[in-house]
Amino acid sequence: MRCTGNERVENSSVPEFYKIFSPYSYSVYTAVFAVAHALHNMYLHKGITREDVKGINAWEVSHFSYHKFDRRLHGENVHFDENGDISAGFDIISWIVYANESLDGIKVGSYDPQAISRELIINDSIVRWNPVFTKIPMSRCSEICAPGFRKSARQGALSCCYDCIPCPDGEIASEADMDSCTKCPEDQWHNAKRNMCVHKVVTYLSYGEPLGMSLAFISFLLFLLSGFILALFIKKKDTPIVKANNRDLSFILLLSLKMCFLCSLIFIGHPLRVTCILRQTVFGISFSVSVSSILAKTVTVVIAFKAVKPGSHLRKFLGNKFSNSVVLFCSLLQIVICVSWLGTSPPFPRYNMEDEVGKIVAECNEGSLLGFYIVLGYMGFLAFVSFLIAFLARNLPDVFNEAKYITFSMLVFCSVWISFIPAYLSSKGKYVVAVEIFAILASSSGLLLCIFIPKCYVILRKPETSTKSL
Incomplete structure (x- = not known):
């Protein structure tokens, strides 16, 4: 105016x-x-x-x-x-x-x-707004980025124009309209809203989860099954089918298989220093005794067939003394390997923060991977020798010849542990332990079922055939 x-x-x-x-x-x-x-x-x-x-x-x-x-x-x-x-x-x-x-x-x-x-x-x-506005208009081209999001500039647009993108994994934005996110400490992770860091969850294979509970239940069932077979063999110890191929070796094999099933339980639960050491030593020695017993059984079959020839010098190797010596020597060699491993670089518990995103994995570090693979390699060597001898002796004419069953059991054993290595290397977190337990249970149950179930069938279902003279 x-x-x-x-x-x-x-x-x-x-x-x-x-x-x-x-x-x-x-x-x-x-x-x-x-x-x-x-x-x-x-x-x-x-x-x-x-x-x-x-x-x-x-x-x-x-x-x-x-x-x-x-x-x-x-x-x-x-x-x-x-x-x-x-x-x-x-x-x-x-x-x-x-x-x-x-x-x-x-x-x-x-x-x-x-x-x-x-x-x-x-x-x-x-402030008086025009009635056409249904809400307070903004004088900016972008909404305010909420906590948990950061600003990302739009290409070719003004500096006040940006997009809001979530913070990447392991980072947070505690305030609104932050230009960058803040990385959480190594032992912490972002919450669901990504606006604060919280302590990572410690995870391991426990008895309280379905996987750990299932493996423990299977281990216990197989332990009871091997105990039942052992009790049956002790009761029928004087029958020809139990005496065949050295009944003492059968008892040693059943006892070692019971230990194999039990040692899988040590792998479940929060790792401690003592359990990390016992895991591999009990596992390695128990399996070595089992495979050594099978090797001694296989050699016994071959010697028993060859010794029947006139003038054979193999008669002096017949009996429990030689077979027990084979088991003792092969087992002691594995004990020396385990002691050397524990003496140089033993397994120890540790918290792994790299394998699983947002979690801390409580696990046993093997210490020396070379020692771990030597233990596995030695068992594989014994299994291969047993398989080779049993395969060559599978058609020998003998009553209650176990060579065929040993051949198949060693085939199962070797297949399980050959497939174990790539599965072990590709697994992470608690599934590494689950893979190892599965390999222990699968290989042990393979030995138990292939060697002893046929004999149990004869003892329980056809007892008349087990009274034939040798």
Whole structure:
């Protein structure tokens, strides 16, 4: 609106001032007042006259406007800094343009750069919005990124335009609108909202979970089965089928298989130093005794057939003394390997933080992988020799010849442990232990079923055939 010449700016209240004058009037008034103030200072310091004003340079006027005004405009002081920039506060005005092109404004906030807090104060409750807005509009092109998300700049867009993307695994954003995520410590992981780090869950194969419970139950059943077969063989120890191929070796084999089934239980539960050491030693020695007994049984079959020939020197190897010596020698060699392994680099418990994302795996470190594979390799060597001899002796004409059953049992044993190695190397976390337990149970049950179940069938179902003389 046009000025009438009768308005008094100094006596106008702030709301009326904005209603009467354009948005630029206050700035024009301040600029004129600043120039007048500067000229007054020049007059006081240099004694300039009205005629000298035409020759004054702009930078000279700017120099004399640095000082604080003694005059207050609408209750505030006007300041200029050393660069000549005004440092007065600002009012935040909400403007309304009506249909008749009239203008209305209301002060909704302010900013004072000279205040201690230097806060931008806005009272959004008095801001008047056009009825077409169903919600408060935003003056930004992106929503605020919630905690757990970080800002990602949009290619070719302004810096205030960005996308919100979730923090990567192992990192968090604890505050809103963060430019980057913070990595959690090694023993911690992000929560579901990715806005805070929490301690990782320690995991291991326990008796309380279905997998551990199932393996323990199967181990116990096989232990009972081998105990039942042992009791049956002790009861029928004088029958020809039990005496065949050295009954003492059968008892040793059944006892060692019972230990194999029991040793699988040591693998379940939270690893401790003593259990980590017992796992591999009990497992290695028990299996070596089992395979050594089978090797001695196989050799006994061959010697028994060859010794029947006249003048054979193999008769001195018949009997328990030689077969027991084979078992003792092969088992002692495995004991020496285990003791050397434990003496140089024994297994120990540790927390593995790399294999499973967001979890800490409690496991037994084998210490020396070379020692572990030598133990497995030695068992594999004994199994291969037993398989080879049994395969060659499978068709020897003898009553209750076990060579065929031993051949098949060794075939199962070798197949299980050959497939164990790639499965062991490719597994992670508690499934490494589960694979090893499965290999122990599968190979042990293969020996038990292939060698003893046919004899048990004869003893229980066809007892008349087990009374034939040898």
